[in-house]
Amino acid sequence: MAPIVTQFARIYPERNAEVPAGSYGTEGAPTYKDLRILTDDIEGGPILAPEYDASNAFGHSDVDDSGSRYSGGLSSKTRVDELTLLYLAHFGKVVTTGAGPEYTHIFTPLDDLTLVAPSLGLDLGIEKKRMYKYHGVLVNEINISKVNAGEVNHSYDIIAKSREVAAYPTGYAPTYSALKKLMTVNLATLHGQAIVWESLSIRMTRNWDTTLAFNAKTVPDAEIGLFMAEIEGVVKFENANPVFVDAYEAGTEGELTIDFRGDAVGGSFETLKLEFDRVKILNAPPPHINADRKTQSIKAQVLIPTAGDWAKATIINAVATPASYP
Secondary structure: OOOOOEEEEEEEEOOOOOOOOOOOOOOOOOOOEEEOEEEEOOEEEEEEEEEOOHHHOOOOOEEEEEEEEEEEEEEEEOOHHHOHHHHHHHHEEEEEEOOOOOEEEEEEEOOOOOOOOOOEEEEEEEOOOEEEEEEEEEEEEEEEEEEOOOOOEEEEEEEEOEEEEEEOOOOOOOOOOOOOOOOEEEEEEEOOEEOOEEEEEEEEEOOOEOOOOOOOOOOOOOEOOOOEEEEEEEEEOOOOOOHHHHHHHHOOEEEEEEEEEEEEEOOEEEEEEEEEEEEEEEEOOOOEEEOOEEEEEEEEEEOOOOOOOOOEEEEEEOOOOOOOEO
């Protein structure tokens, strides 16, 4: 992998509880959060196409600007104080409780069609020469992965309303998180049974509607799309109680909970907890013997339950933001 040239990355709220008078795609008075990103591959710009006309039949007469759009990805290790604004720009809804030193943020999919999704601003400082400022950033997809005892990794697919090129802020000194990366799984259950994951991948897709409107050259205010969540991984196979295999064979449904734990904060621990109340296993092939253990592959889909939060992320940290939205 080629090295990236991004000197720093920072995000800030645009339209949410911190900037109640702000508007989608407007910077306002930002409070920056610096990110330790591993990679970035954001692309886009004006959509340019060669133009022909009858008076210049032997060549292009011009280049037509048909609009603009920006999208791409970021990846990072997982520190709980770097997650909240990114999760808000994905889920669209959050309720925060607590008065310090610990705060609990509960994210669920925004399902109110009258509301505009909360957006982020994203600044990328490039080689101390220039800065790209992305406005109206929404997180369209979050991928969470962990293998064996390794770190929890996050990757984000983002879309942005606009971009501007600015001078590099030479006096800016990023303040990165001092927290440790999440590695420990405190709790993992599937269909009510405690399980041991050897590898796990969770993919949550927001499907924000980003079509170009007739009256705008840039992506308009995002509208709510279909929220999807998929789980794939390998678990340690237990002959004594293979509940998830029986559930697959019977076509029954259950729940999935995964609780990642970090350092102590207040009277609790830094936490990223994901809960899906209705999960159906789509594929569970026969287990395999891998040297000294038996493993079972699983692929599952998250469905909307008749009651409860069908997709819920709980983050516990020492950061008061993002308060509550909507």
